[in-house]
Amino acid sequence: DGGITQSPKYLFRKEGQNVTLSCEQNLNHDAMYWYRQDPGQGLRLIYYSQIVNDFQKGDIAEGYSVSREKKESFPLTVTSAQKNPTAFYLCASSTSSARQETQYFGPGTRLLVL
Amino acid sequence: AQSVTQLDSQVPVFEEAPVELRCNYSSSVSVYLFWYVQYPNQGLQLLLKYLSGSTLVKGINGFEAEFNKSQTSFHLRKPSVHISDTAEYFCAVSDRADKLIFGTGTRLQVFP
Numbered sequence: 001d002g003g004i005t006q007s008p009k010y011l012f013r014k015e016g017q018n019v020t021l022s023c024e025q026n027l028n029h030d031a032m033y034w035y036r037q038d039p040g041q042g043l044r045l046i047y048y049s050q051i052v053n054d055f056q057k058g059d060i061a062e063g064y065s066v067s068r069e070k071k072e073s074f075p076l077t078v079t080s081a082q083k084n085p086t087a088f089y090l091c092a093s094s095t096s097s098a099r100q101e102t103q104y105f106g107p108g109t110r111l112l113v114l
Numbered sequence: 115a116q117s118v119t120q121l122d123s124q125v126p127v128f129e130e131a132p133v134e135l136r137c138n139y140s141s142s143v144s145v146y147l148f149w150y151v152q153y154p155n156q157g158l159q160l161l162l163k164y165l166s167g168s169t170l171v172k173g174i175n176g177f178e179a180e181f182n183k184s185q186t187s188f189h190l191r192k193p194s195v196h197i198s199d200t201a202e203y204f205c206a207v208s209d210r211a212d213k214l215i216f217g218t219g220t221r222l223q224v225f226p
Contacts, residue, residue: 108155
């Protein structure tokens with residue numbers, strides 16, 4: 001089955017700790033995205049990548065980092081600089097980053113701070 | 115800059131009743147518009163999208179939406195809802211930088 005997998009489903013972070021959220025896709029998509037979802041705020045774009053070895057900041061990139069070493073993988077690291085990391089994180093991919101392309105979403109990772 | 119407004123944060127409705135979820139957008143360029151659905155604790159799934167052509171767009175699960183350029187709207191409708199339609203619905207516009215701008219979402223609650 002083709003799709004997007006995110007792991008873990010739940011993740012707990014301690015003060016001062018960096019944590020990494022995994023996102024893998026087997027759809028052969030070039031573009032990948034990370035969103036943060038908070039209640040009542042919709043989805044906000046953190047980072048996106050149009051192609052391997054390239055990525056751009058979204059609207060709320062501070063306190064986050066990404067890498068895109070392989071086409072199928074786009075991990076997100078939530079660093080200790082992100083002071084309010086509790087949220088639902090969604091990864092998505094699309095054939096390309098063209099405006100008309102549909103984005104396909106993974107099941108999400110819920111990050112909680114201990 | 116593009117933006118999306120979903121005026122209703124919650125819409126309660128009884129089963130088999132019709133429903134309309136409102137979406138208005140602002141954009142200075144030609145738009146591509148999307149509706150996504152999110153079931154509890156899951157990712158988003160595309161319901162339908164408008165790229166060009168007919169202003170009435172039909173999607174999955176019996177939903178449809180109408181693009182109205184003069185009113186800058188893209189309202190989502192279903193003539194008869196089911197309990198299983200209970201979910202959060204997001205309207206989105208694709209901006210000139212190839213990014214999706216999402217509205218804040220409308221929670222549709224269907225009661226028996």
